[in-house]
Amino acid sequence: MIESAVPLLALVASLAAVPLILLSGTKPNLREFWTLLAALIKFCLVLTLLPNALQGTTTQITLLELFPGIPFILKADPLGVYFALIASGLWILTSFYSIGYMRGAHEKNQTRYFASFALCLSSTLGIAFAGNLVTFIVFFEMLTLATYPLVIHKETPAALAASRQYLVYTLTAGVCLIAASVITQVTTGSTAFVPGGIYTPLSLPDPALLLVFVLFLVGIGVKSGIMPLHSWLPSAMAAPTPVSALLHAVAVVKSGVFGLVRVVGFIFGSETLAQSHLNILLMILAGFTVLTASLLAFKQENLKKRLAYSTVGHLSYIVLGASLLSPLGFTGSILHISAHATMKITLFFCAGAIYVNLHKENIPDLNGIAKVMPFTMAAFTLAALGLAGVPPLNGFVSKWTLAQGALQADMLVPLFILVISGLLNIGYFFPIIHRAYFKEGEHLEGKKEASAFMVVPLVITALLSVLLGIFPNHFFHFYDLATAIAKTLIPGN
Amino acid sequence: MKVQQLPILIAFTYLAWALLIPLIAALRKNWIYPFTLVGSAISACASIYGFISSFGSEPLRYTFGGWAPPLGVEFIYDSLSSFILMVINTIAFLVLIHSKGVADREFPEKKMPYYALVMLFMLGLNGITLTGDIFTLFVFLEISSLSSYGLMSVGKKFAVYTAFRYLIIGSIGGSLYLLGVFYLYTVTGTLNMADIAAMIPQVATQPGIVTGIILIVAGFGIKAALFPMHGWLPDLYAQANSTSSALVAPIGTKVAAYVLIRLLLLVFGINAVDAVAPISTIIGILASIGIIYGSIYAIRQTQLKRMLAYSSVSQIGYVLLGLSLANPMGFRGAVLHILNHAIMKACLFLVAANLEKQEGHSDLSKFNKSFAKKYPWSMLAFTLAALSMIGLPPLAGFFSKWYLAVGAVEGEQSWYLIVILASSLLNAAYFFRIIERIYIKPADDTPSSQNDVAFSMLLPTLILALGLLVVGLMNTTLLSNLLPFYD
Numbered sequence: 001m002i003e004s005a006v007p008l009l010a011l012v013a014s015l016a017a018v019p020l021i022l023l024s025g026t027k028p029n030l031r032e033f034w035t036l037l038a039a040l041i042k043f044c045l046v047l048t049l050l051p052n053a054l055q056g057t058t059t060q061i062t063l064l065e066l067f068p069g070i071p072f073i074l075k076a077d078p079l080g081v082y083f084a085l086i087a088s089g090l091w092i093l094t095s096f097y098s099i100g101y102m103r104g105a106h107e108k109n110q111t112r113y114f115a116s117f118a119l120c121l122s123s124t125l126g127i128a129f130a131g132n133l134v135t136f137i138v139f140f141e142m143l144t145l146a147t148y149p150l151v152i153h154k155e156t157p158a159a160l161a162a163s164r165q166y167l168v169y170t171l172t173a174g175v176c177l178i179a180a181s182v183i184t185q186v187t188t189g190s191t192a193f194v195p196g197g198i199y200t201p202l203s204l205p206d207p208a209l210l211l212v213f214v215l216f217l218v219g220i221g222v223k224s225g226i227m228p229l230h231s232w233l234p235s236a237m238a239a240p241t242p243v244s245a246l247l248h249a250v251a252v253v254k255s256g257v258f259g260l261v262r263v264v265g266f267i268f269g270s271e272t273l274a275q276s277h278l279n280i281l282l283m284i285l286a287g288f289t290v291l292t293a294s295l296l297a298f299k300q301e302n303l304k305k306r307l308a309y310s311t312v313g314h315l316s317y318i319v320l321g322a323s324l325l326s327p328l329g330f331t332g333s334i335l336h337i338s339a340h341a342t343m344k345i346t347l348f349f350c351a352g353a354i355y356v357n358l359h360k361e362n363i364p365d366l367n368g369i370a371k372v373m374p375f376t377m378a379a380f381t382l383a384a385l386g387l388a389g390v391p392p393l394n395g396f397v398s399k400w401t402l403a404q405g406a407l408q409a410d411m412l413v414p415l416f417i418l419v420i421s422g423l424l425n426i427g428y429f430f431p432i433i434h435r436a437y438f439k440e441g442e443h444l445e446g447k448k449e450a451s452a453f454m455v456v457p458l459v460i461t462a463l464l465s466v467l468l469g470i471f472p473n474h475f476f477h478f479y480d481l482a483t484a485i486a487k488t489l490i491p492g493n
Numbered sequence: 494m495k496v497q498q499l500p501i502l503i504a505f506t507y508l509a510w511a512l513l514i515p516l517i518a519a520l521r522k523n524w525i526y527p528f529t530l531v532g533s534a535i536s537a538c539a540s541i542y543g544f545i546s547s548f549g550s551e552p553l554r555y556t557f558g559g560w561a562p563p564l565g566v567e568f569i570y571d572s573l574s575s576f577i578l579m580v581i582n583t584i585a586f587l588v589l590i591h592s593k594g595v596a597d598r599e600f601p602e603k604k605m606p607y608y609a610l611v612m613l614f615m616l617g618l619n620g621i622t623l624t625g626d627i628f629t630l631f632v633f634l635e636i637s638s639l640s641s642y643g644l645m646s647v648g649k650k651f652a653v654y655t656a657f658r659y660l661i662i663g664s665i666g667g668s669l670y671l672l673g674v675f676y677l678y679t680v681t682g683t684l685n686m687a688d689i690a691a692m693i694p695q696v697a698t699q700p701g702i703v704t705g706i707i708l709i710v711a712g713f714g715i716k717a718a719l720f721p722m723h724g725w726l727p728d729l730y731a732q733a734n735s736t737s738s739a740l741v742a743p744i745g746t747k748v749a750a751y752v753l754i755r756l757l758l759l760v761f762g763i764n765a766v767d768a769v770a771p772i773s774t775i776i777g778i779l780a781s782i783g784i785i786y787g788s789i790y791a792i793r794q795t796q797l798k799r800m801l802a803y804s805s806v807s808q809i810g811y812v813l814l815g816l817s818l819a820n821p822m823g824f825r826g827a828v829l830h831i832l833n834h835a836i837m838k839a840c841l842f843l844v845a846a847n848l849e850k851q852e853g854h855s856d857l858s859k860f861n862k863s864f865a866k867k868y869p870w871s872m873l874a875f876t877l878a879a880l881s882m883i884g885l886p887p888l889a890g891f892f893s894k895w896y897l898a899v900g901a902v903e904g905e906q907s908w909y910l911i912v913i914l915a916s917s918l919l920n921a922a923y924f925f926r927i928i929e930r931i932y933i934k935p936a937d938d939t940p941s942s943q944n945d946v947a948f949s950m951l952l953p954t955l956i957l958a959l960g961l962l963v964v965g966l967m968n969t970t971l972l973s974n975l976l977p978f979y980d
């Protein structure tokens with residue numbers, strides 16, 4: 001355990017950028033400079049936390065007492081650092097991409113957009129580093145609020161409806177989360193995240209434990225898009241594409257699944273869940289979501305909506321992995337957090353590039369676009385293959401580990417779900433690739449690739465997916481981290 | 494400055510100023526406002542100082558004229574009353590700073606009597622908070638009530654009518670309280686709170702005591718606008734001038750709730766009384782209904798001040814809910830919510846005042862994007878206060894709700910948890926509707942430039958909004974003194 005202000009500084013880096021961005025609203029270049037500067041500083045700060053995390057050491061800072069006995073504590077434990085690395089790393093790319101997208105699409109209210117974006121990232125880091133439930137709630141609600149202006153950004157009727165739906169879902173969820181935390185505090189006398197959990201099988205009678213679990217599930221599950229709590233997510237596609245990319249790949253929904261991993265591994269603990277069979281409930285929901293979302297993805301004509309349903313499905317891979325309660329299940333689930341992040345962000349970046357460049361957002365209109373946007377579509381294809389689990393992308397690594405986790409837990413049904421879902425993934429991505437490469441397009445004369453601001457980030461994320469697939473343990477040692485985290489979550493390891 | 498003299502200094506300043514303001518006004522009309530501010534500032538600073546120095550020190554009993562209690566009258570200055578004094582005097586000071594713009598617009602000719610009444614009103618509230626004697630409490634209650642009838646009758650067209658209705662209903666409340674005092678006196682033979690507290694365990698089961706307590710609860714229930722005795726409130730706040738509503742709404746009903754907390758929890762000891770009549774359960778149920786009722790009615794309002802008034806009915810429910818839980822967490826929640834709600838409501842009413850001054854109305858259906866452009870700071874304050882009302886962390890509202898929720902679960906009355914959280918969502922429904930209008934709804938007229946209110950009106954609004962953040966994060970420090978108070 002090391003006391004250090006680095007977790008706080010990493011969080012403050014983007015928070016401090018918010019007023020700077022707001023003040024430089026009239027000077028776009030300066031404004032974007034603040035965003036990029038904050039993103040870089042943030043990433044470097046998180047990176048300095050990595051060596052300690054790899055050794056299993058936690059870097060933490062306690063600030064003040066929120067309630068008697070409940071401090072405001074930021075704890076960069078291995079899982080937190082893992083998530084923070086992904087979020088802050090991809091923020092840099094998203095920032096570059098946003099600049100290209102927002103300027104290319106001539107969006108209004110760009111200052112509000114970049115400020116909210118920075119606030120989102122601060123909240124996400126807060127979620128990653130939250131050391132107890134109350135700190136977690138603070139940032140979880142902050143994230144809800146910071147995302148609201150982004151969802152409503154276009155101010156069209158669709159955006160308005162989406163933002164209302166988003167608020168209804170997330171605020172109701174927030175209330176459930178508070179209720180669950182209050183009950184946890186009263187029952188266990190603690191709200192701290194402890195590997196292995198703070199509940200014991202005897203903490204509560206079974207029905208009460210089920211109630212708390214369901215409250216947590218609703219409270220956090222909304223953000224992670226577990227069915228039937230997912231429907232805000234496709235509607236939120238009304239937002240600009242970088243927001244969708246951030247929402248779906250990095251910040252919001254990943255905060256949701258990250259929170260579920262926290263609750264499963266650090267609040268209830270695998271022992272308690274296994275004894276009360278609550279993990280089966282989670283598994284059924286996640287398995288159902290994986291399959292249903294993949295099927296629903298087929299009938300989406302809008303590219304972003306199809307990606308949204310794909311996201312819903314893939315988030316539940318992560319939940320499914322955690323619900324296995326086996327070491328490799330946790331490892332796979334944690335690996336899929338990063339794998340899905342790099343691949344899905346690539347796909348959304350591509351969708352955005354196509355929209356800004358060709359003003360196309362429906363799949364039937366995508367015929368032949370690979371000829372004019374070769375880099376974009378190559379990246380798209382790679383990422384889509386990765387999501388289907390084709391080696392050597394990082395999607396394969398995580399899926400393989402998840403499958404091993406299922407076997408380790410002696411469960412075959414989750415394994416089948418993974419396999420079927422992989423096929424479905426190919427099924428709904430293939431038509432897009434087919435259209436782009438093999439059909440003749442119309443009105444494409446004179447069109448070129450999108451601006452470098454957009455193409456470079458999406459190529460980088462696609463390459464990242466490949467590199468992390470071939471060398472899962474290089475660069476950031478994601479594999480070691482994930483294995484180490486999983487070990488702490490299973491008693492007897 | 495000696496702490497021993499603080500309580501009397503705080504109260505006496507208001508009395509002196511109430512008498513001096515007419516004299517000052519006779520000299521120079523312009524001096525009324527600054528002079529009032531000086532008096533209010535003295536009291537506010539003294540009570541903040543008093544609160545800080547109450548940390549770790551014994552409760553102070555201030556006796557008058559050398560007459561020792563129970564014969565004489567005494568002030569009790571302990572961590573609870575010093576906390577409440579700090580809240581009401583600071584809020585009053587900020588509202589008074591703000592009042593200049595309102596006074597110039599809404600009652601330019603009545604400044605002298607108005608400010609004198611404000612001073613009397615504050616004297617009454619301070620006296621109620623400080624007194625250690627249930628009859629003196631009635632005296633101060635009447636001082637504050639009578640002056641508030643006057644304050645509330647200055648305003649829109651129907652202000653006189655609503656104030657008169659308040660007078661009738663408020664007097665009934667006062668009479669019920671007085672009747673309750675008679676019963677208690679008949680049985681115990683004393684009016685001193687400490688004396689009564691010592692005697693209650695032996696006499697708690699006597700019908701006289703129970704009747705007296707029920708009457709007191711009913712009397713202050715009216716004053717605190719406990720459902721279903723809240724009918725006087727919404728119209729009153731909506732019709733009165735902006736300063737009166739911003740002054741009375743945050744602290745008027747809160748002081749009544751404080752009296753209930755002090756009498757029921759600390760003097761009577763609610764558990765002893767509950768054994769005979771389920772008073773705390775009744776208060777809890779009424780408060781819960783009030784919370785939900787107030788929120789639902791707030792959603793239906795089309796005018797900002799009326800909406801805020803209904804939301805007050807709901808919010809006072811939180812305080813009384815915490816009281817009815819009668820456990821340490823509930824107590825903390827109730828006390829903290831007195832502070833939180835005072836800040837939030839004051840801030841929101843000040844924003845309403847700013848809007849009425851600039852726009853001439855606070856009609857919710859006319860809110861649109863131009864407001865965010867014209868009044869960026871007022872709207873920022875509004876948004877912060879609204880988010881705090883919803884109970885989003887790290888703003889203050891979250892913290893009192895958390896205490897109340899923990900208290901509810903600890904007291905094994907988990908259904909209160911549902912009430913508290915459901916009301917958060919209802920709050921979100923009516924506040925986000927407005928926030929969305931302010932920031933998103935397109936304006937129909939031509940783009941307008943920034944036109945926020947004068948600095949003297951903006952500053953208190955922003956201080957209050959910022960206070961929400963500070964209070965939230967500092968709540969354990971603020972309450973640390975009160976922790977051992979009720980266990």
